[in-house]
Amino acid sequence: MPIEISWRRTGATAGGRTVLTGNGPFRMGRSSGNDVALDHPQVSRFHAEVRLDGGRVTIIDQKSQNGTLIAGNRITSAQWREGDDLAIGPFILEYRQTRTAGARDANDPDLQATVLGQADAPRDGPRDARQPAPRDDGSSRFPGPVFNTRIVALRDLQATQKIAEEVDYLTVGGGIGSFCWVDHLRVFGVPTSAIRVIGVAPDRKPYAKWGRLCRNSQIPDTERIRSNSISTPDNIWGFPGYASREFVRDILNGRLVGLKYLLQVFGEPAITESYTPRTGDVYRSFDTEATRIGWDQMWRLGQVVGIRKTDDERFVIAYRMLSTQVGANETADERSQRERFIIARHIHISTGYPASNYLPDLQSFRQKHPNSHAVVNAYEEHDEIYRSLEQKGGTILIRGRGIVASRVIQRVWEARKVNKSIRLLHLVRAPVGAGHKYDLAQRTVRSDVEQQPFNWPKACWGGTLRKQLEAATPEERARLLAAWDGTTTADRDDWNQIIEEGTRDGWYKVSVGNVAAIAEKSGKLVTRLESRDRQENVDLTADFIVDCTGLIARLDETPLIADLIRTYDLPRNRAGATGSEQSLAGLAVANSFEIPGLQNGRGRAFAAGVVASRGPYAAVDSFLGLQYAALRSVDQLAALKAPSVSRFGPFRSAYQWAKWCVGSPP
């Protein structure tokens, strides 16, 4: 019987499909000659084989470098059951017998011919939490028909005998947003037994994904991130900040340079360059606080596949436990045992960025040249490019002008210390001209980039602009956000000097223009710019192209969220302009970050991070913004008299702070 295989990248909704007829064997892999061609560096040329035998589909891994996974388990040869996810590199594949492929597909808007980058696909271990949402056609896929309703009956859930736990508080995501929420809950008085965290990082680190993005975008542990001293996700008070901690450590080690950090905090940003903490220090502070609050005890390694309201004013979360213990030939029973429900009264959703986009011209180039590793997104692992530049020299072209571009330029500058024959072309779409204006102020521009210490004006976190945005109507919010938004980088002396030095010495050159086409010519990448003012075409020739245009927060590319939006008709925030920008707007949330559309009597749901973007708070995707969201939602829980959550007045606050200082559990 013919089968239809469909695939998409992790986190993306777009993908492709093909129908296989006959018994095979069929080939899957990176080369375009395969029956199922999956273009990505993590996919081997001939990655796996598909055999059809009656109703049975068998997958045989062809000793691929990164492996083939069925339902989260690495296999060499295994049966692929309908409803199971097959993972190859960043792609998730599923199949169905074609007789069941019906009218639903015709109006399935998800399957289009665009492919997206996988900002969040782990290099190893289980793939990320985002995976196709539960079907609404009652297929065999977990959680199955019990979720085909807006309100799930508790009795139906009990009948499945899959209810693993029932708790008061549960957070989905397991990243930094979840961590801040749980940290607040714990410090406000909630015991570990009442909290559960579901996440996909095998090492349980709240910063697993963030750290991966940092490393890929060339921020090593010793480098500083764009965050302020008092943005301390390990400490709900913001005191002591990272600057004072670094100061104390340096002074104790006899290094007077530590004084500089205090002076930075004193004068920033008007007089001194803003203080920013080192990535490694941030990682370590997370680890310390995670131990203090018992993070590991609350952690459950799993992929959340669906969330529903229950008929007893709670929520049910369907998830599939991830395990590295499970063998390749897992039986249906064993697999079924990994599928669980958790029931919770108060839930929190912080699933983060679903994907990173490629610029359209780079995307079409990658589709045409599946074997080329020379075109990458800065958030993908691409250290190989710098190693190659250091060894052989060459030209690298950078697209985009934000903070990631700055860091990549710095990395190229470091590579030039090894090999002086490296050149850098920086391509931007349009000159910046004057900076954004708001009220009586204007953002400064230097080296054709708008400069700002952090990714929003500082008063968005806790000043006049925060207050103003919160009080504004949705229309006003869209206008305000548009005024404050925009691509910026930090005014760092070292970065300014690199640009000046590179311009002077001729290895750094900025070009402005729209790309007409990219072609491969005798091993080089030639970017042709659209001619302007009837002048001659400009060709930029490079060995590598790095797309630094950043992460795109398209909410509907997280299937779990897309399913919630569909099921409960959840409204979105207003993004400003219409069209593509609207897809960047988060779920409409109250000022407390509660999702009103998910309220289920006493059951309440909260959001944090990009899931809530473009709502009452601008800087949702920052450490301090996540702490703010956590504080607002936990304060709301206290107001609702949720179990064990105190009002957290001054005395309790000071007492808990003292406990933090001595490292004793809350």
Added chain:
Amino acid sequence: MTPTLIGRWHTRLILFALIGLPVTLLFALHATNWDYWPPRYDLPAFQYPFYFLTAIVLLGLVLDMAYMQIQRFHWDQDWPFAYQFFFSIVEYLIVYYAVWDGWLDFIFTEFRPTWNDTVYHFSTVFTLSFLALLGGVQIFFIRWRFKGGEFGRL
């Protein structure tokens, strides 16, 4: 810092109440040679430190409106600690000058406080208040930093 106007007023008044007044009490007792208990509220030497600090706070409440206008010229709408430091000293110097020049003789009827009478008093209040702004307040009031210096719930 990214204060709002209400936040500036809240913070100024609360630091005045919790740090300024207790410290001033000590200086007032000191000014009366620690001779009297209960304190001699009627003695000018006891009263004047309170008057002096109150004058600075009242001036500050007015200047806060001007500071907010300066903030509007900052893209970040922020108020660096350095500015806070600098303008606090300016406020002291203005009030000191006003006393010295006799503008406030209607308050300081018996004598004009001297530089030595005021500088240690002000320095102590200022140092403790500034340290509170750097972190002390947050230990007790975690919502304060998100409210631009206002107290209360978010």
